Amino acid sequence: MVTKKVLLRMERIDKKFPGVHALNQIDLDLYAGEVHILLGENGAGKSTLMKILSGSLERDSGNIWIDGKEVGDLDPEHSKSLGIGMVYQELSLCPNLSVAENIFLGNLPKTKIGAVDWEKLNKMAKESLVSLNVSIDPRMLVRNLEVAEQQLTEIARVINRQSKILLLDEPTSALSDAERDRLFELIRLLQSKGVGIIYISHRLNEIKMIGTRVTVMRDGKVVDTIPVEKTDENQLIQKMVGRKLNEQYPKIHTKIGDKILEIKNLSSENKFKNVNFQLHSGEILGIFGLMGAGQTELARSIFGLDSKMSGEVLIDGCVLTKHNPNDSIRHGLGMLTRDRREGLVPMLEVPQNVTLAIRSQESFGQIIKLRTEKEFANKFVNSLQINPPIINRKVVFFSGGNQQKIILSRWLCCESKVLIFDEPTRGIDVAGKADVFRLMSQLANEGIGIVMISSEIPEIIAMADRILVMRRGEIVTEFQQSVTQEDLLCAASEF
Amino acid sequence: MSNSIENEKSCAETADRYEISAKSNYSSVVKSTLLKSGPIIAFLLLAIYLSFASPYFLTGSNIVNIVRQTSITAILAIGQTLVIITGGIDLSVGAISALSASVAAVLMTQQFQIGGFMIGPVGVGWGIIIAMLVGVSVGVINGVIVAKGRIPDFIATMGMSMTIRGIALLVTKGMPVPSHAVATELKGYLPEQIVWLGNGSILGFPASGVVAILVVLVGWFILRYTVLGRNVYAIGGNRDAARVSGINIVRTKILVYGISGLMAAVAGIVLSGRLNSANALMADGEDMKSVASAVIGGANLAGGDGGAIGSLFGALIMGTLANGLNLLNVNAFWQRVVQGLVIIGIVLFDQWRRRKFKA
Numbered sequence A: 001m002v003t004k005k006v007l008l009r010m011e012r013i014d015k016k017f018p019g020v021h022a023l024n025q026i027d028l029d030l031y032a033g034e035v036h037i038l039l040g041e042n043g044a045g046k047s048t049l050m051k052i053l054s055g056s057l058e059r060d061s062g063n064i065w066i067d068g069k070e071v072g073d074l075d076p077e078h079s080k081s082l083g084i085g086m087v088y089q090e091l092s093l094c095p096n097l098s099v100a101e102n103i104f105l106g107n108l109p110k111t112k113i114g115a116v117d118w119e120k121l122n123k124m125a126k127e128s129l130v131s132l133n134v135s136i137d138p139r140m141l142v143r144n145l146e147v148a149e150q151q152l153t154e155i156a157r158v159i160n161r162q163s164k165i166l167l168l169d170e171p172t173s174a175l176s177d178a179e180r181d182r183l184f185e186l187i188r189l190l191q192s193k194g195v196g197i198i199y200i201s202h203r204l205n206e207i208k209m210i211g212t213r214v215t216v217m218r219d220g221k222v223v224d225t226i227p228v229e230k231t232d233e234n235q236l237i238q239k240m241v242g243r244k245l246n247e248q249y250p251k252i253h254t255k256i257g258d259k260i261l262e263i264k265n266l267s268s269e270n271k272f273k274n275v276n277f278q279l280h281s282g283e284i285l286g287i288f289g290l291m292g293a294g295q296t297e298l299a300r301s302i303f304g305l306d307s308k309m310s311g312e313v314l315i316d317g318c319v320l321t322k323h324n325p326n327d328s329i330r331h332g333l334g335m336l337t338r339d340r341r342e343g344l345v346p347m348l349e350v351p352q353n354v355t356l357a358i359r360s361q362e363s364f365g366q367i368i369k370l371r372t373e374k375e376f377a378n379k380f381v382n383s384l385q386i387n388p389p390i391i392n393r394k395v396v397f398f399s400g401g402n403q404q405k406i407i408l409s410r411w412l413c414c415e416s417k418v419l420i421f422d423e424p425t426r427g428i429d430v431a432g433k434a435d436v437f438r439l440m441s442q443l444a445n446e447g448i449g450i451v452m453i454s455s456e457i458p459e460i461i462a463m464a465d466r467i468l469v470m471r472r473g474e475i476v477t478e479f480q481q482s483v484t485q486e487d488l489l490c491a492a493s494e495f
Numbered sequence B: 001m002s003n004s005i006e007n008e009k010s011c012a013e014t015a016d017r018y019e020i021s022a023k024s025n026y027s028s029v030v031k032s033t034l035l036k037s038g039p040i041i042a043f044l045l046l047a048i049y050l051s052f053a054s055p056y057f058l059t060g061s062n063i064v065n066i067v068r069q070t071s072i073t074a075i076l077a078i079g080q081t082l083v084i085i086t087g088g089i090d091l092s093v094g095a096i097s098a099l100s101a102s103v104a105a106v107l108m109t110q111q112f113q114i115g116g117f118m119i120g121p122v123g124v125g126w127g128i129i130i131a132m133l134v135g136v137s138v139g140v141i142n143g144v145i146v147a148k149g150r151i152p153d154f155i156a157t158m159g160m161s162m163t164i165r166g167i168a169l170l171v172t173k174g175m176p177v178p179s180h181a182v183a184t185e186l187k188g189y190l191p192e193q194i195v196w197l198g199n200g201s202i203l204g205f206p207a208s209g210v211v212a213i214l215v216v217l218v219g220w221f222i223l224r225y226t227v228l229g230r231n232v233y234a235i236g237g238n239r240d241a242a243r244v245s246g247i248n249i250v251r252t253k254i255l256v257y258g259i260s261g262l263m264a265a266v267a268g269i270v271l272s273g274r275l276n277s278a279n280a281l282m283a284d285g286e287d288m289k290s291v292a293s294a295v296i297g298g299a300n301l302a303g304g305d306g307g308a309i310g311s312l313f314g315a316l317i318m319g320t321l322a323n324g325l326n327l328l329n330v331n332a333f334w335q336r337v338v339q340g341l342v343i344i345g346i347v348l349f350d351q352w353r354r355r356k357f358k359a
C-alpha cells in the first residue's frame, strides 16, 4: 500500500447499556482498500460498534469522521447515504419477500407507469447473485432459504448498494469453506476498487486469508491494532481472552456403546433421499456437506420439524411415529437448530429460555419453582461462561455468541439420549468453542450419542468419531477419524 | 511473566466493566420497577386528580360504585390477557358472558318439559356450573378453530361472537330473563345468591370486587408459576422457538381460549346479578374494554408480554375514568371521545417510555 487514504475514523466512542459498559473509549480507523478484522470475545462490543456506524444504535459520546468530514448523529438513512453498508449478525432480511425484492428493497426498478418491473428486478437480482457465484432463485421467498443462503442474500444486498464502507458482522458463520472462498474473492475485488471493509469473525484462520490489519477488543476496549503479517493466532488469542488456551478441541476418547439412533431409508421430496445411518451411545457422528447438500433438512426431519417424509427414525429400537418435536423430545431426542432466531424467546429471561424444552414434557398445571430454575440456569452460565453473568436479563440483550450458548444450554440440560447439533458453535468465540466441545465430550462420555453438523472442517475432524459426507441430498461417503481436510472437501464437492 | 501481569490486568478491567454494572444495576432495578408499574402510576395520577376535581370522588359509596363497574371488565381482562400474550385476541368474551348468563338464567327461572319430565327451575349451583360449562365450551371451540383451522384469531372470535349472540337471542327469545312480566306475576326471580354476587357486599366491600380479585390472583398465579403460563409467554414470544422446544401449541391455545371463555362466564353471572336479569345483548362493548385494559396494563398485542396485575390496573383506569367523567358531568357523547383519546394517549405514552428506558 503506497497511499493510505483514511476512509473512516472513530475516536473515543462510548456506549453504555443498562448493566454493561459496552464500549469504553474506542478508537478505530479504516483505510481504503483494507480488510480490517475486528476480533474479540463474545460480548466484547464488536456488534455494538458496528451498529453505531450503521446508525441502528446511538452512541453516547465520541466522534466519527468519514472521508475526513466529521459526521454528527447517525441514523440508518444517513449512514446509508454516507456509503456505509452492513451485514448484520442477526440477519435483517424480510422473510415474506422474495430474494430479489430483498436485494433491491428501497430501490426497486420501476416500469413507465410506476409499477415494479418484475422482469428487470429478477434479472438484476440474478446478476448480483451470480457475481457471488451462488445459484439461488431470485423469486424464492427468503423464509424458505437456508441460513447460509440468507447470509449470501444479505451480502448481495449490501454489496449491491455500492457502499464505500462495508461492515460484515460474522458473514461466514453459516457458510462452508466453498461458499466462503467465493465471498473472499468478491471481497478482494472490492478491495482493489478501494472499498474499506470491517470484518468480524470468530474463525481465526480467516484472518490470514483476508485480513490487512486486525484490531482486538476486550471488555469494551481496544487492546491493540496490528498488521496481520506481524501476528499469529496464538498471540491474537492471548490478546483476546487475556490468557493462553489449553486445548482447542478437548476430545475424550470414549468406548462406543450400543446403537441408540437408527435412520432407515429416510427421504423427503427433493431435499434428501434414502438416508441410512446408525448412531451409537458415546459416539459423536459428524455430518458434513456444502450449502444445500441437505444436512440441515435431514436433521430437521429426524427431529420432526418437517413432517413430509418417508422412512423410519428409531430411538433405542422404538419407531417414532408422530413426527413432532414434542414426541421426539419425549423419546430422548434433542435438537439445536441452525437458525438462532428459531431458538430464542427474546423477551424471556435466561432461566425461562434454558428450561423451555424441559417444560414441554411437564403437564400444564405443574408448578414452577422459580428459585430452582435460577440455580439451574446459573450452572450453565458458569460452565459456558455466559457473559454478562446476569441471568434475570431478557435474552435479546445478550450478544450473539452468548445467545447461542443460552440455547445450547437448553439441550444440554434436557437429559436427552441423542442430541442433534446443527452448527453448535456458530458465533461463539475461541474460548467458548473449547467450552462447548468439552461439554460435548463429557456428554458423549456419559453415553449420549451426538450428531454434529458443522461447516467448519477443522472442528468436525477433531471432534467426530465418524464423518458422513452429504452431497445433493445423499450420503456419499463415510470417513473414520483420520481424514484430511482436502479429502473431506473433495468428497463434498461436485466435479 | 508478562503473561501473568496481563492476566491480572484483564481481571481488573473486567471488574471495572461490571462495577458500572453494579451501580446501574441499582438504577436499572428502579427503572424496571417504574416500567412495570406504569399502569399503577397512571391510575394513581388519575385518582389524585379526580379527588381534587370532585368532592364526591373519594366517598365510600362512589368507591363501591367504581369497584362494581370495574370488576366485570377486570374479570374479562384476565382471560383476555392470557389470550393476548399468546399473540391472539378474543373478541367474543362479551358475547360469551351474555350467552352463558342467559342460558343459566333461563334454566334457573323457568320450567321445561323434556320427555314427559318436568325439569327446573334448577338451583343456583347448577345454574353456575352450567354457565361455566357453556363458557368453557365456546372458548374451546374458539381455540380449536384458531389453532387447528389456522384462522386469524380476531376473525374467528368475531364470527363466534355474532354466532353466539344470535344463539343467546334464540334462547331468551329476545327478552330479558326473567322478564318484567315473569318477575312480577310468577315471582320468577334470579336466585338471591346471584343477585348478591352482583350487588351484595362482604364487610362493606362489593362481592363482585372479591370475585374479580380472586380471578386476578388465579391469572397471576397461572402466568407466573405454572407450566401453562410459561408456554403462553413462549408461544407469543417466539412461536418457532416454542415449537422447536416441543411445546404443544395447539393444546396450549385451546386451553387458553377455554380459560378466557370460563372467565367470560364468571363475568356474565356477576353482571346478571347486578342487573337482576340476563339478556342476550348484555356486556356489549366489553370485548374492546377488556382488550384496552390488557394493553393499558402492558400487554403487547404482538404477543409475548403482559401480566395480570397490569391488566387489573388497566381495568381500574377505564372504570375510574368513566366514573370521573360522570362525576364531572361531562356530556355522554364527549365521554366517549375522551375515553377513546385517553386509551390512545396511554398506549402512546407506554410505547415511548419503553423505547426510552429499554432495558
Ligand SMILES: Nc1ncnc2c1ncn2[C@@H]1O[C@H](COP(=O)(O)OP(=O)(O)OP(=O)(O)O)[C@@H](O)[C@H]1O
Pocket: A017, A018, A020, A022, A040, A041, A042, A043, A044, A045, A046, A047, A048, A049, A089, A387, A388, A396, A397, A398, A399, A400, A401, A402, A427, A429, B359
Ligand atoms: N440492546 C442491548 N441492551 C443491553 N445490553 C446490550 C444490548 N446490546 C448489547 N448489549 C451488551 O453489550 C455488550 C456487547 O455486546 P455486542 O453484541 O457488541 O458483543 P459482540 O462483541 O458482538 O459479541 P458476539 O461475538 O457474541 O457477537 C454485551 O455485554 C451485551 O450483553
Ligand SMILES: [Mg+2]
Pocket: A046, A047, A048, A089, A169, A399, A400, A401
Ligand atoms: Mg456480535
